[in-house]
Amino acid sequence: MAFNGGSNEDEILINDDNDLPSILIHRNPAFNFLPLTNLLKNHFRLLDPHQSPDLPLHSFYSRHAHSVRALVIFGLCPVTEDTLRHLPSLKLVVGSSAGIDHVDLSACRLRGIAVTDAGKSFAEDVADFAVALLLDVLRQVSAADRYVRSGLWHSLGEYPLGSKIGGKKVGIVGLGRIGLEVAQRLSAFGCRVSYTSRKQKPSMLFPYFSNVCELATESDILIVCCSLTTETHHIVSKDVMKALGKKGVIINVGRGGLVDEQELVHFLTQGELGGAGLDVFENEPDVPKELYGLDNVVLSPHNAVTTQASIESLSLLVLENLKAFFSDKPLLSPVS
Amino acid sequence: MAFNGGSNEDEILINDDNDLPSILIHRNPAFNFLPLTNLLKNHFRLLDPHQSPDLPLHSFYSRHAHSVRALVIFGLCPVTEDTLRHLPSLKLVVGSSAGIDHVDLSACRLRGIAVTDAGKSFAEDVADFAVALLLDVLRQVSAADRYVRSGLWHSLGEYPLGSKIGGKKVGIVGLGRIGLEVAQRLSAFGCRVSYTSRKQKPSMLFPYFSNVCELATESDILIVCCSLTTETHHIVSKDVMKALGKKGVIINVGRGGLVDEQELVHFLTQGELGGAGLDVFENEPDVPKELYGLDNVVLSPHNAVTTQASIESLSLLVLENLKAFFSDKPLLSPVS
Numbered sequence: 001m002a003f004n005g006g007s008n009e010d011e012i013l014i015n016d017d018n019d020l021p022s023i024l025i026h027r028n029p030a031f032n033f034l035p036l037t038n039l040l041k042n043h044f045r046l047l048d049p050h051q052s053p054d055l056p057l058h059s060f061y062s063r064h065a066h067s068v069r070a071l072v073i074f075g076l077c078p079v080t081e082d083t084l085r086h087l088p089s090l091k092l093v094v095g096s097s098a099g100i101d102h103v104d105l106s107a108c109r110l111r112g113i114a115v116t117d118a119g120k121s122f123a124e125d126v127a128d129f130a131v132a133l134l135l136d137v138l139r140q141v142s143a144a145d146r147y148v149r150s151g152l153w154h155s156l157g158e159y160p161l162g163s164k165i166g167g168k169k170v171g172i173v174g175l176g177r178i179g180l181e182v183a184q185r186l187s188a189f190g191c192r193v194s195y196t197s198r199k200q201k202p203s204m205l206f207p208y209f210s211n212v213c214e215l216a217t218e219s220d221i222l223i224v225c226c227s228l229t230t231e232t233h234h235i236v237s238k239d240v241m242k243a244l245g246k247k248g249v250i251i252n253v254g255r256g257g258l259v260d261e262q263e264l265v266h267f268l269t270q271g272e273l274g275g276a277g278l279d280v281f282e283n284e285p286d287v288p289k290e291l292y293g294l295d296n297v298v299l300s301p302h303n304a305v306t307t308q309a310s311i312e313s314l315s316l317l318v319l320e321n322l323k324a325f326f327s328d329k330p331l332l333s334p335v336s
Numbered sequence: 337m338a339f340n341g342g343s344n345e346d347e348i349l350i351n352d353d354n355d356l357p358s359i360l361i362h363r364n365p366a367f368n369f370l371p372l373t374n375l376l377k378n379h380f381r382l383l384d385p386h387q388s389p390d391l392p393l394h395s396f397y398s399r400h401a402h403s404v405r406a407l408v409i410f411g412l413c414p415v416t417e418d419t420l421r422h423l424p425s426l427k428l429v430v431g432s433s434a435g436i437d438h439v440d441l442s443a444c445r446l447r448g449i450a451v452t453d454a455g456k457s458f459a460e461d462v463a464d465f466a467v468a469l470l471l472d473v474l475r476q477v478s479a480a481d482r483y484v485r486s487g488l489w490h491s492l493g494e495y496p497l498g499s500k501i502g503g504k505k506v507g508i509v510g511l512g513r514i515g516l517e518v519a520q521r522l523s524a525f526g527c528r529v530s531y532t533s534r535k536q537k538p539s540m541l542f543p544y545f546s547n548v549c550e551l552a553t554e555s556d557i558l559i560v561c562c563s564l565t566t567e568t569h570h571i572v573s574k575d576v577m578k579a580l581g582k583k584g585v586i587i588n589v590g591r592g593g594l595v596d597e598q599e600l601v602h603f604l605t606q607g608e609l610g611g612a613g614l615d616v617f618e619n620e621p622d623v624p625k626e627l628y629g630l631d632n633v634v635l636s637p638h639n640a641v642t643t644q645a646s647i648e649s650l651s652l653l654v655l656e657n658l659k660a661f662f663s664d665k666p667l668l669s670p671v672s
Contacts, residue, residue, distance in 0.1 A: 135468035142478040148635040164645035188524035299484040309500035
């Protein structure tokens with residue numbers, strides 16, 4: 001439908017029940033989140049500037065932006081100082097991801113805007129995926145699957161030996177919701193778990209290292225699952241990779257920016273690291289092509305969070321956060 | 337070295353210390369097991385008919401077979417009634433695998449020949465691999481890795497949703513050493529484990545089904561890890577696949593013959609099963625080519641047992657079984 005200069009409410013509104021509170025959907029035009037839209041539209045008046053691609057954004061803002069009190073982020077669409085400046089009444093940013101490094105938290109704090117994240121919705125799925133990547137790299141599941149599919153088992157015979165899981169020293173970078181779930185799973189495999197985190201968690205029995213380099217020195221495998229912040233950017237640096245050593249393995253289910261990707265590619269292609277399982281990358285969906293040919297690397301398209309169950313669980317959490325906000329109750333998953 | 341009709345002791349002997357007890361290495365010519373050979377040769381006089389490809393087998397047998405008291409199987413080389421007939425003094429068959437379906441156990445029993453298997457050597461590694469296959473099929477690790485490597489993330493965007501692990505009903509076919517290790521690992525993921533076995537194990541708290549069809553009806557996933565015997569051949573039949581249902585997943589780390597492979601291919605290609613993770617096949621190394629194009633299937637070249645650690649652990653067990661036999665002590669891993 002083309003912008004016609006007249007009323008265009010129906011072009012930006014998913015529903016038009018004026019009695020319902022208004023919610024702004026904040027997304028990149030290419031990304032939609034239909035299960036969440038379908039759930040929310042029964043409870044809120046949804047404003048989606050990208051609902052009609054022909055409607056200029058300035059037209060939307062001049063009409064609606066002043067009244068928007070709550071915004072829901074679909075995916076990882078950035079919420080910047082500039083976003084907030086256009087929304088003077090905004091009091092709530094509802095994130096739909098575990099990490100909220102795409103939200104300018106300082107700017108939100110200064111304006112008194114509350115922010116929520118995906119809470120525990122993704123923790124189990126991401127932990128499952130981290131373990132899946134670890135098992136895959138050490139036991140060469142994807143590489144062996146390629147070997148069979150290309151007919152090499154028949155022509156070349158036995159596949160090379162994998163590496164035993166039990167007894168491996170696993171260092172978890174960030175023992176939050178996800179890290180803890182990872183630790184519990186790997187303990188059942190007989191791995192020896194230790195961790196680093198902003199501060200030691202007295203309730204945890206796993207050995208704590210205040211420094212990621214020391215953790216790497218004492219580990220066979222690093223699992224990166226902390227939040228991406230200014231402090232954690234490239235927390236897995238060249239020095240950490242050196243400390244991990246030639247047989248070391250890095251699993252990243254956090255954010256691409258937690259690992260110095262250029263160094264990682266160098267270490268892997270030069271045989272200075274044992275392997276990697278990567279669900280996230282610095283410039284998604286770009287993946288360094290140097291990794292495509294490596295059998296000790298498993299590559300995944302930011303998939304750790306995406307199961308039907310986690311999407312349903314997240315959608316309900318977003319709904320409940322919004323309901324809580326509009327009825328002046330405590331938010332369910334506020335970012336501290 | 338050619339057979340020259342004269343003495344050929346050095347062609348079949350790995351070492352020639354006549355003071356050491358003799359051991360026959362029983363293997364297919366194409367398969368060798370050097371770490372085990374290197375360990376055993378320090379303790380025994382090793383007779384390997386395939387050491388020199390030019391030496392006729394009948395020549396070996398006429399010279400040595402009558403005196404051989406112990407035989408070590410490398411890999412899955414069959415020990416048949418015919419094998420035993422040629423070795424009248426044989427009293428011990430040492431297997432180097434978890435399953436010993438390649439050994440004619442009845443014939444051994446009749447002749448008073450003891451048989452040993454790999455004991456616990458492989459249980460943890462095989463269990464790890466079974467879980468790796470399960471995680472891979474449900475969370476689509478190998479398929480997503482292919483997606484990234486072929487550049488499709490960039491061109492097609494998000495990969496389809498996977499399936500949550502927690503809460504899944506997992507039926508274990510054979511709660512032996514391997515099955516129990518699988519159960520312990522999957523419990524840490526929040527799976528609901530039940531099992532079938534020759535008989536109920538009173539010490540186990542997991543629900544028991546006497547019938548594999550009933551187990552399949554109550555399960556989302558079947559993990560096949562029992563021994564292959566006349567009774568368990570094709571234990572996962574067409575009826576079991578039907579009972580498991582369209583979303584059902586089969587993981588096989590036991591033996592190819594436990595699953596009716598022709599039916600499995602039919603069910604998978606027709607969309608009558610949700611997926612499969614297969615480490616073993618009915619006619620290895622032949623893998624049904626119809627499976628090569630399926631993204632809900634993970635294929636592995638009988639790799640579940642092969643880690644450096646399990647090979648070392650097995651080699652020591654074989655050595656200790658042989659030492660026990662020659663000093664009249666109890667065997668460490670006798671097959672009952």
